[in-house]
Amino acid sequence: MVKSDWNKPKIEYDPQLDAIRSALNQRESALLSPMAAFSDACTRRMEEEELVKGYRQSYSLDVDRILHSLAYTRYIDKTQVFYLIQNDHITHRMLHVQLVSKIARTIGRFLGLNEDLIEAVALGHDIGHTPFGHDGERILSQLCLKSGIGYFQHNVQSVQFLERVERKGKGWNLCLQVLDGILCHDGEIHEQKLSPERDKTFDTLDAEILKKKQNPDTYLIPMTLEGCVVRMADTISYIGRDIEDAIRLSLIKRSDIPKSCVRVLGNTNGSIVYHLVTDMIKHSFNKPYLAFSREISEQLQILKAFNLELIYMNPKIKQHLGTINNLFEILFEKFLDEFETQNQKSVIFTHFLKGMSPDYTDKHSAPEIVRDFLAGMTDQYFIMNCPEHMRPGKNSI
Numbered sequence: 123m124v125k126s127d128w129n130k131p132k133i134e135y136d137p138q139l140d141a142i143r144s145a146l147n148q149r150e151s152a153l154l155s156p157m158a159a160f161s162d163a164c165t166r167r168m169e170e171e172e173l174v175k176g177y178r179q180s181y182s183l184d185v186d187r188i189l190h191s192l193a194y195t196r197y198i199d200k201t202q203v204f205y206l207i208q209n210d211h212i213t214h215r216m217l218h219v220q221l222v223s224k225i226a227r228t229i230g231r232f233l234g235l236n237e238d239l240i241e242a243v244a245l246g247h248d249i250g251h252t253p254f255g256h257d258g259e260r261i262l263s264q265l266c267l268k269s270g271i272g273y274f275q276h277n278v279q280s281v282q283f284l285e286r287v288e289r290k291g292k293g294w295n296l297c298l299q300v301l302d303g304i305l306c307h308d309g310e311i312h313e314q315k316l317s318p319e320r321d322k323t324f325d326t327l328d329a330e331i332l333k334k335k336q337n338p339d340t341y342l343i344p345m346t347l348e349g350c351v352v353r354m355a356d357t358i359s360y361i362g363r364d365i366e367d368a369i370r371l372s373l374i375k376r377s378d379i380p381k382s383c384v385r386v387l388g389n390t391n392g393s394i395v396y397h398l399v400t401d402m403i404k405h406s407f408n409k410p411y412l413a414f415s416r417e418i419s420e421q422l423q424i425l426k427a428f429n430l431e432l433i434y435m436n437p438k439i440k441q442h443l444g445t446i447n448n449l450f451e452i453l454f455e456k457f458l459d460e461f462e463t464q465n466q467k468s469v470i471f472t473h474f475l476k477g478m479s480p481d482y483t484d485k486h487s488a489p490e491i492v493r494d495f496l497a498g499m500t501d502q503y504f505i506m507n508c509p510e511h512m513r514p515g516k517n518s519i
Contacts (some may be wrong), residue, residue, distance in 0.1 A: 130272055139177035146179055157410055159346040165298040167285075167324055176189030179219055180297055181238035187294040188242060193249040193283045198385040199500035200248075201255035203434065204371065206442050206501075212367050215255075218360060219245055225399060226355035230348060232403045239348040242296075243303030245351060250279025252497050253504040254446050256434075261450045262496060263338070269489035270457075272335030279497050280304045281331060287494050291482030298324055303349030305330060306342040307356055312426060314419035316350045317411040350412045358398045362391035368433045374493040380428055398422065425469040442514045449508045450496070457492045469496050469507065 131465055147162045154160065164180035178186070200215035223244035230240045252258035252274075263274035281301050285293040296500055322345040333340045344350050368374045379389050387394045401418040413421065433439075460468035474495045475483065483491070496504070504511050 136177075143177045143179060146196050150179075150236070153234070154236060155347075155408070157288055157347055158235045159348050161236065161237050161238065163299075164296050165324070167298075168295050170295065179238060181300065182235060182296070183244050184242040184296045184300045184420070185238060185245065186248070187296065188284070191284065191288050191294065193288060193498060194245065194498050196498065197248070199502050201253065201258070201501055202360070203255060204367060204439055205254045205257070205446075206514055206516050207371065207439075209371065211370060213252060213360075213363055215248055215336045218250055218363075219325065220354050221359040221363065222247065222352065225359050226352045226397065228353050229355060229399060229402055229406075233347070233406055235348050235351060239297075239299055239303070239346065239350055240302045243307065243349055243352040244355065246280060246284060246300065247298075247307040248276065248499060249283050250276040251305075252276065252279075252280070253499050254518070257440075257443055257446060258450065261447050262454075262493065264488065265301065265450060265454045269454075269493075271487065271489045273338045274493065274497070275334050275338055276497075277305050277307055278331050279494075281327075282494065283498065286482060286485075287498070289476050291479030298322065298327060299346050299349070302327055302345045303352055305334075306344040306349055307353050310344070310357075310405070310421075311353075312357075312423050313339075313354075314416065315411055315413040315422065316343070318347050318350055320345055320419050321372055345413045347410075347412065354402060354412055357422070358395055358402075361398075361429060362421070363375065364393035364429055364433055365394075366391045368429075368436075373436055373438060374432050378432065380421075380424050383421045383428070386417060387425065394425075419483075433473055441517075445512065445514050449504070449512060452509070452512075453473050453496060453504070453507060454492055457495060458488055461488050461491060474498075477506045 129159035144239065147160070150158070150160050150162075159181075161179035161181055176183075196216070202213045202215050202218045204212050223241050226240045226244050227237045229235075230237050252262050259274060259276050266272060266274040281304055284304070285301065286298055288294055305327065326345075330340070330342055334342065346351060365374070369376055378391055381387075387397045398414070398418065401415050402412060405413040405415055414416060455470065457470045459465075461470055465471070470492070475491070486494070499507075
């Protein structure tokens with residue numbers, strides 16, 4: 123018996139709690155769409171006896187596990203779009219995943235889908251994001267590629283954290299349907315219509331992860347409608363919110379928003395979210411797929427191009443990019459050297475590998491361990507580990 127099991131309370135079979143869970147599963151069959159993912163169809167890598175004795179349904183249990191993960195806690199200081207900005211009202215990763223969860227659950231409720239599965243995928247979908255958002259992701263990806271461990275993708279890393287890093291390498295043993303939704307959540311892809319690719323297995327999941335590491339452009343489709351909803355809600359949640367943040371930072375003016383988008387979607391985040399959600403519900407109800415109307419889809423695509431050009435690629439928010447790039451390279455090489463020389467005083471040992479399961483260290487190469495350590499850092503912790511004279515400070519645009 124491993125040490126962590128000594129004080130583990132014994133789980134006694136309680137027929138009353140078991141009956142409650144069975145009743146909840148039966149209620150799903152009565153209330154949800156036949157196209158929904160039912161809780162009793164959940165698949166895990168390892169069988170868990172206590173699930174039979176407990177009262178929480180499978181996807182609800184996964185929500186709890188994600189909420190209590192250390193990686194989820196670190197969302198609080200992870201960049202969404204704008205990093206090193208002195209403004210407390212700018213969206214960070216924590217708020218983003220909460221917005222995705224709320225929007226996706228609203229859509230799921232009207233379509234008769236499993237809201238517990240939707241919440242689990244939504245809350246876990248960005249756990250693998252690096253410090254400094256997509257810029258950090260691109261930089262770390264190049265470092266990983268040079269080290270021979272494939273491209274870095276935050277959706278792949280989210281699965282990596284939840285399956286192989288969390289709980290000191292034991293992972294959370296989440297449902298296949300949850301992990302698949304997280305892996306396939308790519309909100310940057312524009313689609314008018316999205317149909318699930320059902321009947322996947324853990325072998326499918328592992329194969330798709332490998333393909334994604336080898337080719338970031340690999341196109342993946344969620345296995346459930348719930349996973350499709352989160353993928354669409356990801357875009358819905360950030361498209362108008364990023365515009366509001368950019369206006370707040372004086373990067374753009376509200377009058378800059380394309381006139382056709384204003385006519386169809388409105389010019390505020392609230393209006394944009396409302397029209398996108400409403401249109402999706404209307405065109406997806408009782409369908410085996412999710413869809414926008416042609417007009418709404420076209421205007422959303424225009425709005426995404428607008429955001430890309432005037433917000434995401436705006437040089438005003440890239441002023442620290444060169445410094446961040448250099449710091450990623452410095453820290454990657456530093457921790458790689460300290461791991462390979464077994465410098466036990468290094469924070470990669472004291473803050474990351476201490477108490478880690480041998481199953482993790484034995485199955486990961488040195489560059490993979492450094493990748494996991496860097497990817498898991500918050501923005502501030504990353505900066506704290508940089509040479510003091512190179513640390514960038516926050517500024518207002």
